[in-house]
Amino acid sequence: MANKSHMTDYPSHLPDKAQLIEAQEQLATWVHQTPVLTSSYINELVGAQVFFKCEQLQRMGAFKMRGATKALLDLSPEQRAQGVVTHSSGNFGQAVALASKMMGVTAYVVMPDQTPQVKKAAVRGYGAQVTECVSTIEARVAMTAQIVSEKGATPLHPSNDLSVILGNATAAMEFLNQVSGLDQIVVPVGGGGLLAGTALACHYFGQECLCIGAEPEQVNDAFRSLQTGVIQHNTQTNTIADGLKTQLGDVNFPIIESLVSAIHCVDEQEIVGAMRLLYERMKLVVEPSSAVALAAVLKNHNLLKGKNIGIILSGGNVDLSALPF
């Protein structure tokens, strides 16, 4: 693990407590307060009290709804009138589509042409306009820029955006309010938007509550970034946790570096094992990314005896015909 025993002083230019409170007030009528569930069986396995914040039960099935909604709310009326654009084959595209639909904003979502039809259908089902492009990051960026230029739409980034981070923070704020005395909150880390938001929430609203990231070994860029102090990249993305293949950015990394205590890595077998527990024992449909946090808790159970552990289940949008069991 990459432990940070001596945290950097919290930089004064990072978000303050009032901004988190404002985010929660803004989102109150737009997103669900998701339930917290527990499992005696998993408590026994870990030797600790483990609480699961069920963001797979959030609107459109993932915490991304929080960040996307906050980003839209932070736009000016003029910006909203011209629409928004994002490139995403995953949950953020759906979240932008649904949040835009709720607010009457035009949404453009750029998706690789190889994206499964079911995902395109979901985005279209929420009323967004899907633009297909070839499956390279360059093509996606170029197509997004073209829509910005032609339509005047505002681009929204899924994780490296302060509004998105503040929106995501409200999941942990709710969690800390629902369960008192959490010693740590563990979340999966991909692009870093959830991890940065959770770190801010733990910092301002936790009572000595650590924020821990969990990451597949196969795409351990965040682990290496925290070790080295410089944003690292992945040279391959061979993990079942398809939501975690992205990398940190210059907006969320300073927050993560200042406030995250550790990032724990887990292998693919550990991810699938944790996923199976969530389905079989907790009766929850989650995507593989959500299982990464539980896998990290199971792996490090010796360090956690008697503690109160929070896990944010990030989402439940999964291809049921391709479950790994």
Added chain:
Amino acid sequence: MANKSHMTDYPSHLPDKAQLIEAQEQLATWVHQTPVLTSSYINELVGAQVFFKCEQLQRMGAFKMRGATKALLDLSPEQRAQGVVTHSSGNFGQAVALASKMMGVTAYVVMPDQTPQVKKAAVRGYGAQVTECVSTIEARVAMTAQIVSEKGATPLHPSNDLSVILGNATAAMEFLNQVSGLDQIVVPVGGGGLLAGTALACHYFGQECLCIGAEPEQVNDAFRSLQTGVIQHNTQTNTIADGLKTQLGDVNFPIIESLVSAIHCVDEQEIVGAMRLLYERMKLVVEPSSAVALAAVLKNHNLLKGKNIGIILSGGNVDLSALPF
């Protein structure tokens, strides 16, 4: 559907309100209060507000935990000291095993030798003694009688038992307390224990809240029983809803006949479609039996416009490697 426009007068010898209140007080510390979830998507499909009472999130994954626990609590200390026995390849066996473990009671569960190993392991995992027998109802009854005779254990029936029915009733009592103004509660019907309990709860605690049963067409014995006024049997049991192959009994049928407004039947395709919605849209792992109630609501949506509909999701113990999608 089998509609009962003129209900029989409520027989005075059936359970009274105080017995339901007592059941709820007895169970308070033993079972979870399960959450109620909703889906905007399903509300739009039905044209009504649909609330899902999540008994698949109950201890051991099914409402059966309520009835089994209540049955054990109603035994005398002498009876508890000699143990209990049931024959079940499904949720009731697991429920008796777990409830017995919690109370320090010896449990014997008779299971057909063809029962999947995973189900036997679950029952053993809760500390019960599994006795295998050949896969006929006669063999199961004989083996149960033998254990009663040899061990002095008290036999527990999964559905045709007043304590079990009263325990099951607490799910709908909770539900009516969590959601005000429910116009009807729809539950799957197999052996009739959940339907009878729900009917009692609606009668005593609902505000003109109807109780509706939902049943696979392939095993529509309860539908036919309500039509004819005589307990009917199934000549085949060819349904994916493996928890609903059983039939009504002389304890629960009088309650059902007096208090249930209708039983709606659905075909196998409708069950699988509803099951898929619960997984994909609501991110819930449920067993096929749980999808039967939603299938009935979807089928009859024209009758339900603008109403508040409650559905009890009965359980989530399913073989994930054999999902029908």
